[in-house]
Amino acid sequence: MNSRILSSGNLGIKRFFALDSQAYEKGALDVKTKELLGLVASVVLRCNDCITYHVIRCVQQGVSEDGFFEALNVALIVGGSITIPHIRRAVETMDHCREKERKKESSQI
Amino acid sequence: MNSRILSSGNLGIKRFFALDSQAYEKGALDVKTKELLGLVASVVLRCNDCITYHVIRCVQQGVSEDGFFEALNVALIVGGSITIPHIRRAVETMDHCREKERKKESSQI
Amino acid sequence: MNSRILSSGNLGIKRFFALDSQAYEKGALDVKTKELLGLVASVVLRCNDCITYHVIRCVQQGVSEDGFFEALNVALIVGGSITIPHIRRAVETMDHCREKERKKESSQI
Amino acid sequence: MNSRILSSGNLGIKRFFALDSQAYEKGALDVKTKELLGLVASVVLRCNDCITYHVIRCVQQGVSEDGFFEALNVALIVGGSITIPHIRRAVETMDHCREKERKKESSQI
Amino acid sequence: MNSRILSSGNLGIKRFFALDSQAYEKGALDVKTKELLGLVASVVLRCNDCITYHVIRCVQQGVSEDGFFEALNVALIVGGSITIPHIRRAVETMDHCREKERKKESSQI
Amino acid sequence: MNSRILSSGNLGIKRFFALDSQAYEKGALDVKTKELLGLVASVVLRCNDCITYHVIRCVQQGVSEDGFFEALNVALIVGGSITIPHIRRAVETMDHCREKERKKESSQI
Numbered sequence: 001m002n003s004r005i006l007s008s009g010n011l012g013i014k015r016f017f018a019l020d021s022q023a024y025e026k027g028a029l030d031v032k033t034k035e036l037l038g039l040v041a042s043v044v045l046r047c048n049d050c051i052t053y054h055v056i057r058c059v060q061q062g063v064s065e066d067g068f069f070e071a072l073n074v075a076l077i078v079g080g081s082i083t084i085p086h087i088r089r090a091v092e093t094m095d096h097c098r099e100k101e102r103k104k105e106s107s108q109i
Numbered sequence: 110m111n112s113r114i115l116s117s118g119n120l121g122i123k124r125f126f127a128l129d130s131q132a133y134e135k136g137a138l139d140v141k142t143k144e145l146l147g148l149v150a151s152v153v154l155r156c157n158d159c160i161t162y163h164v165i166r167c168v169q170q171g172v173s174e175d176g177f178f179e180a181l182n183v184a185l186i187v188g189g190s191i192t193i194p195h196i197r198r199a200v201e202t203m204d205h206c207r208e209k210e211r212k213k214e215s216s217q218i
Numbered sequence: 219m220n221s222r223i224l225s226s227g228n229l230g231i232k233r234f235f236a237l238d239s240q241a242y243e244k245g246a247l248d249v250k251t252k253e254l255l256g257l258v259a260s261v262v263l264r265c266n267d268c269i270t271y272h273v274i275r276c277v278q279q280g281v282s283e284d285g286f287f288e289a290l291n292v293a294l295i296v297g298g299s300i301t302i303p304h305i306r307r308a309v310e311t312m313d314h315c316r317e318k319e320r321k322k323e324s325s326q327i
Numbered sequence: 328m329n330s331r332i333l334s335s336g337n338l339g340i341k342r343f344f345a346l347d348s349q350a351y352e353k354g355a356l357d358v359k360t361k362e363l364l365g366l367v368a369s370v371v372l373r374c375n376d377c378i379t380y381h382v383i384r385c386v387q388q389g390v391s392e393d394g395f396f397e398a399l400n401v402a403l404i405v406g407g408s409i410t411i412p413h414i415r416r417a418v419e420t421m422d423h424c425r426e427k428e429r430k431k432e433s434s435q436i
Numbered sequence: 437m438n439s440r441i442l443s444s445g446n447l448g449i450k451r452f453f454a455l456d457s458q459a460y461e462k463g464a465l466d467v468k469t470k471e472l473l474g475l476v477a478s479v480v481l482r483c484n485d486c487i488t489y490h491v492i493r494c495v496q497q498g499v500s501e502d503g504f505f506e507a508l509n510v511a512l513i514v515g516g517s518i519t520i521p522h523i524r525r526a527v528e529t530m531d532h533c534r535e536k537e538r539k540k541e542s543s544q545i
Numbered sequence: 546m547n548s549r550i551l552s553s554g555n556l557g558i559k560r561f562f563a564l565d566s567q568a569y570e571k572g573a574l575d576v577k578t579k580e581l582l583g584l585v586a587s588v589v590l591r592c593n594d595c596i597t598y599h600v601i602r603c604v605q606q607g608v609s610e611d612g613f614f615e616a617l618n619v620a621l622i623v624g625g626s627i628t629i630p631h632i633r634r635a636v637e638t639m640d641h642c643r644e645k646e647r648k649k650e651s652s653q654i
Contacts, residue, residue, distance in 0.1 A: 001524040001527065001528060002524070004527060004531070005523065005524065005527055008501070008505050008527075009502070009505075010502075010505040010506065010508075010509055011567075012506075012509040012512075012513065012564055012567055012568050013505065013508065013509050013512060013523075015560070015564055016509075016512055016513065016517075016564055019186055019557055019560055019561055019564070020186050020517045020520075022556075022557055023179075023182050023183050023186040023557055024183070027175065027176075027179045028173050028175035028176040028179055029145075029176045029179045029180065033142055033145065034179070034183055036138075036142065036146060037145060037146060037149045037180055037183045037184075038183060038187065040146045040149060040150050041149050041150060041153045041183065041184065041187040041188070041518075042187070042518070044150045044153060044154055044298075044300075045153055045154075045187065045188070045518045046374070047482070047518050047521065048521075049520075049521040050187075050517070050518060050520075050521070064137050065335070066136065066137035066336070066337075067136075067137040067138045069335050069336075069337040069340065070132075070136045070137055070138045070143070070337065070339075071138065071146055072337075072340065073132050073337055073339040073340050073343075074132050074133070074143055074146045074147060074150065075146075075150065076298070076339075076340060076343055077128055077129050077132040077298060077299050077339065077343065078147065078150040078151070078154065078159075078298050078299050078300055079150070079154070079297075079298040079300065080262075080294070080295060080296050080297040080298025080299075080300070080301070081295050081296050081298075081343075081347045081377070082262075082296055082297065082298070082368075082369070082372045082374050082377060083298070084347075084376075084377075085374065085375075085376040085377070087332065087340075088328040088329070088332065091328065091331060091332055091335075092328060095331070110306040110309065110310060111306070113309060113313070114305065114306065114309055117283070117287050117309075118284070118287075119284075119287040119288065119290075119291055120349075121288075121291040121294075121295070121346055121349055121350055122287065122290065122291050122294060122305075124342070124346055125291075125294055125295065125299075125346055128339055128342055128343055128346070129299045129302075131338075131339055132339050150300075151300070153516075153518075154300045155592070156264070156300050156303065157303075158302075158303040159299070159300060159302075159303070174553070175554070175555075178553050178554075178555040178558065179555065179557075181555075181558065182555055182557040182558050182561075185516070185557075185558060185561055186516060186517050186557065186561065187516050187517050187518055188515075188516040188518065189480075189512070189513060189514050189515040189516025189517075189518070189519070190513050190514050190516075190561075190565045190595070191480075191514055191515065191516070191586075191587070191590045191592050191595060192516070193565075193594075193595075194592065194593075194594040194595070196550065196558075197546040197547070197550065200546065200549060200550055200553075201546060204549070219633040219636065219637060220633070222636060222640070223632065223633065223636055226610070226614050226636075227611070227614075228611075228614040228615065228617075228618055229458075230455055230458055230459050230615075230618040230621075230622070231614065231617065231618050231621060231632075233451070233455055234455055234618075234621055234622065234626075237404060237448055237451055237452055237455070238404050238626045238629075240447075240448055241397075241400050241401050241404040241448050242401070245393065245394075245397045246391050246393035246394040246397055247363075247394045247397045247398065251360055251363065252397070252401055254356075254360065254364060255363060255364060255367045255398055255401045255402075256401060256405065258364045258367060258368050259367050259368060259371045259401065259402065259405040259406070259627075260405070260627070262368045262371060262372055263371055263372075263405065263406070263627045265591070265627050265630065266630075267629075267630040268405075268626070268627060268629075268630070282355055284354065284355035285354075285355040285356045288350075288354050288355055288356045288361070289356065289364060291350050292350050292351070292361055292364045292365060292368065293364075293368065295346055295347050295350040296365065296368040296369070296372070296377075297368070297372070371625075371627075373483070392444070393445070393446075396444050396445075396446040396449065397446065397448075399446075399449065400446055400448040400449050400452075403448075403449060403452055403625070404448070404452065404625060404626050405625050405626050405627055406624075406625040406627065407589075407621070407622060407623050407624040407625025407626075407627070407628070408452075408456045408486070408622050408623050408625075409477075409478070409481045409483045409486060409589075409623055409624065409625070410625070411456075411485075411486075412483065412484075412485040412486070414441065414449075415437040415438070415441065418437065418440060418441055418444075419437060422440070455622055456622050459615075459618050459619050459622045460619070463611065463612075463615045464609050464611035464612040464615055465581075465612045465615045465616065469578055469581065470615070470619055472574075472578065472582060473581060473582060473585045473616060473619045473620075474619060474623065476582045476585060476586050477585050477586060477589045477619065477620065477623040477624070478623070480586045480589060480590055481589055481590070481623070481624070486623075500573050502572065502573035503572075503573040503574045506568075506572045506573055506574045506579070507574065507582060509568050510568050510569070510579055510582045510583060510586065511582075511586065513564055513565050513568040514583065514586040514587070514590070514595075515586070515590070
């Protein structure tokens with residue numbers, strides 16, 4: 001669907017998508033920190049698609065399970081119980097990603 | 110006002126305030142990262158009082174000006190132009206904090 | 219300002235304002251419960267003007283201080299720390315209303 | 328998923344979950360009123376999982392159908408037409424709960 | 437479900453539904469403009485059911501594909517990347533509506 | 546404050562500000578329609594600074610008083626009573642802008 005939208009000829013949307021990717025690139029803050037920022041923002045704004053995306057990126061960047069839960073705890077405190085269904089989604093996705101990584105690793109031995 | 114609320118005898122609110130403080134203590138993630146998470150969450154949810162609090166804490170934790178703007182950029186991209194008045198507030202507070210620090214340092218020479 | 223808006227000739231807005239008043243009138247639920255519902259909704263959506271209005275109405279309806287804090291605790295748990303500045307405002311307004319009532323009573327003796 | 332999250336070892340999240348349950352226990356306000364507060368907060372913040380939970384609890388606490396619709400009307404007025412899909416969900420869940428109760432009762436005769 | 441809700445006997449909800457329809461009728465602003473307003477409001481508040489409804493109405497009112505993307509761009513800029521999943525939904529629905537129209541037209545030749 | 550932010554050297558924020566301006570330029574939709582879209586989005590997201598900005602622009606683009614109230618009515622229906630303080634602000638700003646225009650015109654006679 002993203003390619004459909006980008007092919008629409010609307011320059012504003014196209015450029016926004018570019019800015020969106022660039023916002024998480026390495027700068028004064030590292031990618032890991034930025035992905036955690038994206039994750040917490042997504043949880044408090046309660047967007048499941050965005051959560052899934054940032055969880056995958058966080059796992060790729062090597063966020064530990066404890067670090068992950070601490071970030072979710074900040075989101076839970078700031079955003080309240082209304083974020084709980086989204087925190088469940090985040091943990092589910094994280095477990096799924098780690099499981100996949102483990103399988104890949106064990107198949108490489 | 111916080112002490113007024115804490116003296117109300119409502120245990121739930123009292124305990125929530127304690128959890129709120131603990132969420133930003135050092136753990137698997139350092140305090141600096143957690144304060145940045147709190148800042149971005151506050152900007153996308155557009156709470157000026159919370160922004161002021163986390164900006165002060167970020168400056169105390171040594172977040173660089175570039176790191177600061179990168180975090181605000183993530184908030185701006187995720188939350189949209191509706192966050193701009195709050196980003197202005199965050200920058201204003203940061204400038205004010207740094208100015209104060211500079212004065213303190215120069216008076217110590 | 220409300221009378222300015224109602225005099226604009228826009229029927230939709232006028233009728234909405236009427237529905238807004240009627241929503242808090244006595245029905246299967248009493249006025250006190252409905253004002254508490256309005257208060258909690260206003261706190262989690264973080265609207266200070268609405269909070270002030272419903273706090274005044276809650277005090278008029280005889281909500282006790284403990285009942286008041288329990289309702290605010292539900293709002294705090296559901297809406298998170300982002301509601302804290304609004305909870306402060308609610309308590310401040312409640313204290314102000316009760317103070318006023320006490321003065322009125324003591325001047326009547 | 329809740330037990331998975333609670334077993335993560337993150338104390339903050341664990342304690343928040345405890346506060347969440349306690350917020351709806353009997354105090355100066357009764358459980359029925361508190362569940363109605365939770366329901367209205369969930370509708371205006373538009374969280375379907377939370378709505379389902381509080382509707383079930385409201386039915387268990389004996390909220391009448393009229394009382395139920397009056398609470399939803401407050402949420403609709405405060406939160407606007409954007410809450411309509413969630414109000415549909417709430418009514419659907421309520422009908423489902425009542426239907427189940429009726430079946431249970433008639434099977435006991 | 438709407439007819440179930442309207443048959444509940446709650447006058448407030450019934451009247452709100454009437455106001456909701458009337459808000460998009462022709463007045464000083466034409467229906468097309470009002471449906472675009474409804475669409476952008478639905479995207480920034482991130483309500484998929486509302487988006488689907490307003491997209492269908494926009495297509496019926498003859499909003500061009502370019503006009504459509506420009507309205508979505510305003511929503512994206514105001515509401516940020518958190519609206520992207522909803523913008524995808526809007527484009528998907530628009531494509532679906534136009535496809536249907538084309539089929540109807542070609543079957544009439 | 547905007548010039549302070551733009552001088553920070555953060556390219557992402559700078560480019561976002563550019564996209565923000567471009568989103569309201571004439572395209573398939575005219576400027577007037579786009580400013581109305583910006584106004585309604587700002588009201589339902591409840592941002593007073595954004596409302597002030599778009600009201601001024603709407604008056605400059607010749608939105609009639611009736612058209613203005615119809616757009617606000619859409620925002621009120623979609624966003625609910627929680628938007629009322631912001632609708633008051635919008636009307637106040639509109640009255641102020643029109644008053645200013647009238648004075649300018651009468652001084653030119």
